[in-house]
Amino acid sequence: MDFARHLGAAEVGYGGSARLRPLEFLPWILALAVYFLAPSYLALGSYVLIMILFALSLDLVLGYGGIVTLGHAAYFGFGAYAAGVFATNATGDPLPGLVVAGVAAGLLGLATGAVILRTHGLALLMLTLAITSIVFEVASQWSSVTGGSDGMHSVPITPVLGLFKFDLFGKTAYLYCLAVLLAGWWLVRSVVHSPFGMALSGTRENDARMHAIGAPVYQRRLIAYTLSAALAGVAGALLTHTTQFVGLSVLTFELSGEIVVMLVLGGIRRIYGAFVGPIVFLVARDYLAKQSPEYWTLGVGLLLVIIVMFARGGILGLVDALVGRAAGRKD
Amino acid sequence: MEFLSGLVSTLFLGLAYGAVLYVISVGLSVTMGLMGFVNLAHGVFAMAGGYLVITGMQKLGLPWLAALLLSCAAVALASMLLERLLYSRLYGAGELEQVLFTIGLIFVAVAVARLAYGTNPVFIKPPEFLEGQTRLFGRSFPSYRLAVIVFSAVLIAALWIGLERTRWGAMVRAAVDNRAMAQSIGIDTGRLFTLTFALGSGLAALGGALGADLIAMTPTYPFEQLVYFLIVVSIGGLGTLRGPFIGALLIGIGDTACKYWVPQFGAFFVYAATMALLLWRPQGLLGRAH
Numbered sequence: 001m002d003f004a005r006h007l008g009a010a011e012v013g014y015g016g017s018a019r020l021r022p023l024e025f026l027p028w029i030l031a032l033a034v035y036f037l038a039p040s041y042l043a044l045g046s047y048v049l050i051m052i053l054f055a056l057s058l059d060l061v062l063g064y065g066g067i068v069t070l071g072h073a074a075y076f077g078f079g080a081y082a083a084g085v086f087a088t089n090a091t092g093d094p095l096p097g098l099v100v101a102g103v104a105a106g107l108l109g110l111a112t113g114a115v116i117l118r119t120h121g122l123a124l125l126m127l128t129l130a131i132t133s134i135v136f137e138v139a140s141q142w143s144s145v146t147g148g149s150d151g152m153h154s155v156p157i158t159p160v161l162g163l164f165k166f167d168l169f170g171k172t173a174y175l176y177c178l179a180v181l182l183a184g185w186w187l188v189r190s191v192v193h194s195p196f197g198m199a200l201s202g203t204r205e206n207d208a209r210m211h212a213i214g215a216p217v218y219q220r221r222l223i224a225y226t227l228s229a230a231l232a233g234v235a236g237a238l239l240t241h242t243t244q245f246v247g248l249s250v251l252t253f254e255l256s257g258e259i260v261v262m263l264v265l266g267g268i269r270r271i272y273g274a275f276v277g278p279i280v281f282l283v284a285r286d287y288l289a290k291q292s293p294e295y296w297t298l299g300v301g302l303l304l305v306i307i308v309m310f311a312r313g314g315i316l317g318l319v320d321a322l323v324g325r326a327a328g329r330k331d
Numbered sequence: 332m333e334f335l336s337g338l339v340s341t342l343f344l345g346l347a348y349g350a351v352l353y354v355i356s357v358g359l360s361v362t363m364g365l366m367g368f369v370n371l372a373h374g375v376f377a378m379a380g381g382y383l384v385i386t387g388m389q390k391l392g393l394p395w396l397a398a399l400l401l402s403c404a405a406v407a408l409a410s411m412l413l414e415r416l417l418y419s420r421l422y423g424a425g426e427l428e429q430v431l432f433t434i435g436l437i438f439v440a441v442a443v444a445r446l447a448y449g450t451n452p453v454f455i456k457p458p459e460f461l462e463g464q465t466r467l468f469g470r471s472f473p474s475y476r477l478a479v480i481v482f483s484a485v486l487i488a489a490l491w492i493g494l495e496r497t498r499w500g501a502m503v504r505a506a507v508d509n510r511a512m513a514q515s516i517g518i519d520t521g522r523l524f525t526l527t528f529a530l531g532s533g534l535a536a537l538g539g540a541l542g543a544d545l546i547a548m549t550p551t552y553p554f555e556q557l558v559y560f561l562i563v564v565s566i567g568g569l570g571t572l573r574g575p576f577i578g579a580l581l582i583g584i585g586d587t588a589c590k591y592w593v594p595q596f597g598a599f600f601v602y603a604a605t606m607a608l609l610l611w612r613p614q615g616l617l618g619r620a621h
Contacts, residue, residue, distance in 0.1 A: 066427075130562070137596070257554075264431055300438050301434075301439035302435070303435070308424075309420065
């Protein structure tokens, strides 16, 4: 019962207590355990951490804001390219790089959000796709800056804080991603629990009523969209910093789709869904996709259909239901 | 003179491309207008049509027209089953659920196509009587593409007459206008949806098969072409026949012209123009604001 309540609190609708619960330390303990116990998986681990941050940013708009987007890779990719261009032309210091990428992606989010949030439904969906395609076209054609279809190789990245050099085993990379994720998680968690977060949930649940009580709906959604874009940009910059490479794949529709799948798999509209989804998805892909990419794609498709038909809360939704049922029987 | 020649071939190719885009997308516009269902998997039916025609001609040795009609019927039937079994459960669901479900369908279709046909692009081999060039107004045009334009024009005319003149067409128009009212005067909208869905998917299959010479069949076709179908439908306006027609011609000719004159910009202008247009009229050119 205790367990159910802890987990239930993670799915914040509105007014959930912002106090940290013991169970919320679990992801971080697990992450550190992976660092010490599975050193050969650190490269995959860093990628998972980056995708968790990306999924968190998406949860803010898709889950809490209810803005159905298929173009979030635009901001992730923009941040990744901004970090690459900044490192090549200004300094390879990663921390200023993170800030630059976050601000750049945030500004793109503000400019595009101001436009697309005026529409809804199909037009909005269409615009998110069109924006990603435009950013993709620019990155692919402006080869003097972005390297075109070859991407940017061996981006020069200096040690973090001038102290921690990125090593071959990915130890620094893993801890660097973990630290940034911790900050991003704290930010999203605070936003979701804040009055602003509640207003955002309100715009999703009942747009008309929010207008009626005089809440600035458009402005709330735009702020959330900008924040989310900035976070996605930071996640993209992490990818550039840890792999020292940026390619066009960070701007594809496939990535936009995959991140939605990961979030929904874990459980949308709950912070830890953004943790569970990428872990399960990427670890499963690491095992299965190498063996038979066709059956992997088939599996992902069937999984999506099944989630929509039978398990809209994703994995955490199922856990909640099971725990709730077990607790109910005990009482 | 060279400019003029470029202009004529751009217009011709753009017209063929636009016609194909329209035949594929019109069903999407009508079903979205009817059911308000965001069906991103529409391209799957076009891909199925293309692959089936190629299989029918190469493996079974069917003549072109027979393969075309058979694959159209097969896809329409399969889509009817899908609609009854799966789509219909999600009519009342949120936009996100519909988007996720249809993306799931695309993934499944991509995997099946890859298993069946491999990853290399497959082109259609035109039937013998449509090989080579036809001379028209003192210029020569590829016969197959000329046939695509003519065939599409006939289809479009039949569709427009059907929707304006038949009882089914009147019912569809009534349900698009006001579904609750249509239901309350005794129109079986469930059956109407199923039939319209099957018709739209069958048309998509025809379009995919006709256009298999312009847009190569690859397993990722439903993902790659999705943006184009959605652009056509959203700039045209949902639930109309004429809207996507204008949209398809604009995109077909515009995209071809951009690729001919400013290839270094890729599809940049098409997307930029789409954005500008949707900002000016979010409901599309001929759509009505809700």
